[in-house]
Amino acid sequence: MxxxxxxxxxxxxxxxxxxxxxxxxxxxxxxxxxxxxxxxxxxxxxxxxxxxxxxxxxxxxxxxxxxxxxxxxxxxxxxxxxxxxxxxxxxxxxxxxxxxxxxxxxxxxxxxxxxxxxxxxxxxxxxxxxxxxxxxxxxxxxxxxxxxMQTEDNSQPGRLHPLQDLPHIFKSVLATLRRLTREELFKFKLCFSQWQSFVTVPELMEGDVLDFVDKILEVLGQDCSLLDTLRTLKSVNKVAEAEELRKTCDRAWIRYHLKTYLIRKHEVIHEGIPRPGKRNRLDTIYVQPQISVCGFGGVDPSHQIRPQPPSPLQIPCVDTSVRLNDLFRLRKEDGRPVRTAVTTGIPGIGMTVSVGKFCLDWAELRANRNLQFIIKLPFHSFWRLRDSPPPSKMMSIMEVIEYHHLECKDMKCLEEADCKFLIIMDSFDCYQATLDWENSPVLTDSHAPAHPDVLIVNLIRGNLLPGAFVWILGRRAAVSQIPAELIDVVTEIQGFSDEMKDDYLTRRFTDGALAANIVAHYQRLPMLRMLCRQPFICWMVATLFENSYRYVGYGVKPPKLTPFYINILVVQTNRKLQFYYNQTENNLKWSSKDKDMLMQMGKMALMMLEKNSSVFFEEDLKEQGLKLTEVTVFSGLCTELPAATSTARRTFCFIHLTYQEFMAALYVFGKFHMESQSKNVLDSMSKTKIFAVKGQSKLAAGLLHSALDRTLRAPLGQYDMFLRFLCGLLCPGCHKTMLEGNLFPHNSPAVAGLGEVQQLLEKTIASAPQERLANLMECLRELTQEDA
Known part of the structure; x- marks a missing residue:
């Protein structure tokens, strides 16, 4: 029949x-x-x-x-x-x-x-x-x-492939069960009832085979029905029938395992140090950031004091925004669909979390259902493969896929013309080798073993698995090595708008009063509101303020700014040690090399402030003895600006101008705090003294005196935030509590003479020009306010 x-x-x-x-x-x-x-x-x-x-x-x-x-x-x-x-x-x-x-x-x-x-x-x-x-x-x-159905505006509803859709599963299961005898079918139904409690034995025994298949698909859905049918066939010794059904529904079977893996991996978002009982679902707290195909480098030029950023920092152009799930519906200039997409952004802008949301929407059938498979091949996995096996154990691209996804074994459909799937290659900056784009051999056989360098180059070229869409994510200084002719579109994640910031902070908390307090509290600090454009900073604001509001009376005074920058420095440095140097979370230790690199970055930042420049070049790094990749990729504090032409000079900057000002202040304070002679690097630069501070050239008041001299003689905004950060670092709550054990040794003494520093600052405020008054008041608050 x-x-x-x-x-x-x-x-x-x-x-x-x-x-x-x-x-x-x-x-x-x-x-x-x-x-x-x-x-x-x-x-x-x-x-x-x-x-x-x-x-x-x-x-x-x-x-x-x-x-x-x-x-x-x-x-x-x-x-x-x-x-x-x-x-x-x-x-x-x-x-x-x-x-x-x-x-x-x-x-x-x-x-x-x-x-x-x-x-x-x-x-x-x-x-x-x-x-x-x-x-x-x-x-x-x-x-x-x-x-x-997809519910995004301007989105095309995707359809499942016919071999993954419900009618095919229905007919395949029905055809398999019709070949069973009456006794075998009765035994099958009894065993089937053991897997699920949603369908009772009397319900399964009613009607014929068609009724049975109809019932289980209606109650359990196509995935669970197929899975339980295969398991039941094996349990009743119908292994041949089970294998035939699995091959018939091979694409649906593989898709089920891939989506199960993605849901398990991305359903719950892991932020910071896991806390027992504290789990946030990604769907609950995720707010899609602004994504543009017209990038400007991702650096926000806004500043609390400076009326405009120092040239030549680029200013955002008119954006062409794209929704996350519409990325592979974009078209090239010739009208053909995009195959290879690159997404970049400054550190902390939310690339990895956006990948998780994209995968979760696909796995739960909310978007991009026309993609039969989504296969994640992160670059740090390629890097481990590159370091571990000798040349005699080189792998093919199919073996690499099977290595990461065991359920994808013998996926011959990936090479078929009607197979539309996506390979996500996240964290390009983790692949620390330089790829030879011009001289790498051409590789078209997906089953031929090759070096990981060759596999990556040919996968991006389109020689391997030409039917695959490829999505590459990484920091701009890393992905800029990919030849432009191999990329169809470059998108840039540009962070949260003001409405998105408040929405994110509200979503995170079930306590509405707590959420309202946090939103109102962070808005009291204009610079912090600007920084929250980065989702990473929003998370930090939520975490720190949630803990702080546990204390009675917190929130009366506005928050301090310096502790946030210290936290950013600590988190990004620890992430570098984990992500790029494979240190475990319980054994993170800053080496003298790490500390020296941060101090040299601070020295370069101070020199940039002196020149009133916001950008630096490769020769500037060499002058300070710094390595390009260490600073522009691994540190998490710098980024590369897009070049106007392929032959243009590579230009870099800090991820925000205030990071540059903070690093300059950190260098000045570090030299003063760690040197045995309390070195004042500003003393030799100040030619004229505003105040006479007798006998305190070696003390904290002398350091602040030099900083005030430099600030008040420079144009408005050039050193003002630098001065605020320096006052914040002088506070024991910052340099003693937050930096001790990381940048500074354990049991290092706190800075002495802060009473004289406060008196000097108050005296300066009394005679300061009106345009400087507000920032000097903030400097005094950074120095004296105990809570953050």
């Missing part, structure tokens, strides 16, 4: 004129069977006509199609058994689009039995709605439910 013909059988009443004597009992059974939720699904061939067969009789009935002009309703449940309510299939609803008219020359088939027809004209009019037209046009494609 044709399996496709069995699918619509439960909806067909047959023609009474074709019914043989003795068929009343079978007809009554058909009439009381609830309609299949999948009865109106079409087979793979749109032109194939269904053949209707009686289950126990080999004689064919009249071939027919089914009307779209009425709504099927489930009959009342029988008294003898339990019949759960079934949802009507969306394809069978009566709608304006399903009203079909009789085409010229169409054959008319009456579906009612002749015994029930009357000759009067009234009855004939009532029966007109029950006429089927055999030559009527094909019904429209099944309407997808809202739960599996």
């Amino acid at each position: 044709d399996d496709d013909a069995e699918v619509p059988r439960v909806l067909n009443h047959g023609d009474e004129g074709e019914r043989r004597p003795g068929g009343e009992e079978k007809e009554e059974r058909k009439r009381t069977r609830p309609p299949s939720s999948y009865g109106s699904m079409k087979s793979d061939s749109d032109e194939r006509e269904y053949e209707v067969e009686d289950e126990d009789d080999e004689e064919d009935c009249v071939d027919c199609t089914f009307p779209d002009t009425f709504k099927f309703e489930s009959p009342a449940p029988a008294a003898a058994g339990f019949q759960p309510p079934r949802s009507a299939s969306p394809e069978t609803l009566y709608t304006m689009t399903t009203q079909l008219t009789k085409p010229p020359g169409a054959m008319v088939i009456h579906t009612r039995a002749a015994d029930f027809l009357e000759d009067d004209e009234e009855k004939e009019e009532e029966e007109e709605d029950d006429i089927l037209y055999a030559d009527s046009p094909e019904p429209p494609e099944p309407v997808e439910s809202d739960e599996v």
Whole structure:
């Protein structure tokens, strides 16, 4: 019997004129069977006509199609058994689009039995709605439910591949179970009930095979139904049938395992140090940042004091924004779809979290359902493969995929023309080797082993797995080595708008009062509100303020700024040690090399302030003995600005101008605090003294005196934030509590003479110009306020 013909059988009443004597009992059974939720699904061939067969009789009935002009309703449940309510299939609803008219020359088939027809004209009019037209046009494609449709504006609803969609699973499971004998099917149903508690044994025993498949798909869904069917077939020693079904539904089977892995990995977001009982679902707290195909480097030029950033820091241009899930619906200039996309942004802008949200939306059928598979191949995995195996153990790209996803073994469909899938290559900056884009050998065989360098180059070139979409993410200074001709589109994550910041901070807390307090508190500090453009800073604000509001009386004074910058420095340095140098979370230790690098970066930042410049170049790093990759990629404090042309000079800057000012202050304070002679690096630079501080050139007041001299003689904004950070670092709560054990040794003494520093600062405020007054008051608060 044709399996496709069995699918619509439960909806067909047959023609009474074709019914043989003795068929009343079978007809009554058909009439009381609830309609299949999948009865109106079409087979793979749109032109194939269904053949209707009686289950126990080999004689064919009249071939027919089914009307779209009425709504099927489930009959009342029988008294003898339990019949759960079934949802009507969306394809069978009566709608304006399903009203079909009789085409010229169409054959008319009456579906009612002749015994029930009357000759009067009234009855004939009532029966007109029950006429089927055999030559009527094909019904429209099944309407997808809202739960599996994309809801983003301007998005195209994706459709699952036919081999992954419900009709294929339905027919495949049905065809497999129809080959079982009556005893085998009975045993199968008993074993099947052990896997799920949602369907009882009496429910599974009701009806025939079609009813059984219909029931499990309706209650369990296609993935669980397929999985439990395969497990049950193996448990009843039908291994051959199980393997055949798995091969038939291979793409659906692999997609199920991939999406299970992605849901398990990204459903809960892990931020900072995990705390027992503290778990945040990504869907709950995620706010999509602004993403643009017209990037300017990702550096926000806004500043609290400076009216405009020092040239030549680029200013944001008119953006062309794109939604995260629409990234691979973009088109190139010639109209062809994008294959290779690169996404970049400054450190802490949310690239990794956005990847997790993209994968979670795909796995839960909310977006990009036209992608059959999403395969994650992060660059740090390639880097481990590059370092660990000798050349004799080189792997092919298919072996690399299987190594990371065991369920993808023998995925021959990846090389087929109709297979549309995405490979996500996150953290390009983790691959610390230089790739030879010009001289790498061409590799087209996906099963040929090769060096990881060669695999990466050929995958991005499109030689390996040419049907795959490739999404590369990394910091701009790292991804800039990829030749432009190999990239179809470059997108840039540009962070949160003001509304997004407040939305994110509100989503994180179930306590509405706490959320409102945190939002109001961080807005009291204008510079902190600017920094919260980075989702990483938003997370830090939420974490620090949540802990602080546990103390009675917190929030009366505005928050201090310096502790946030210290936290940013500590978190980014620890992340560098974990991510790039494989240190464990419980054994993070800043080496003397790490400390020296930070101090040299601070020295370079101070020199940039002296020149009133916001950018630096590779020769500036060499002058300070710094390595390009260490500073511009690994540190998490700097980024590369996009070059106007391919031959232009590479230009770098700190991720915000205030980071540059903080690092300059950190260098000045560090030299003063760590040197045995309390070195004042500003003393030799100050040619004129504003105040005479006798006997304090070696003390904190002398350091502040030099900083005040430099600040008040420079244009407004050049050194003002530098002075504020220096005052904040002089506070014991910052240099003693937060930096001791990291940048400074344990048990190092606190800075002495802060009373004189406060008096000097108050004296300066009393005679300061009006435009400097507000910042000097903030400097005094950074120095004296105890809470953060």
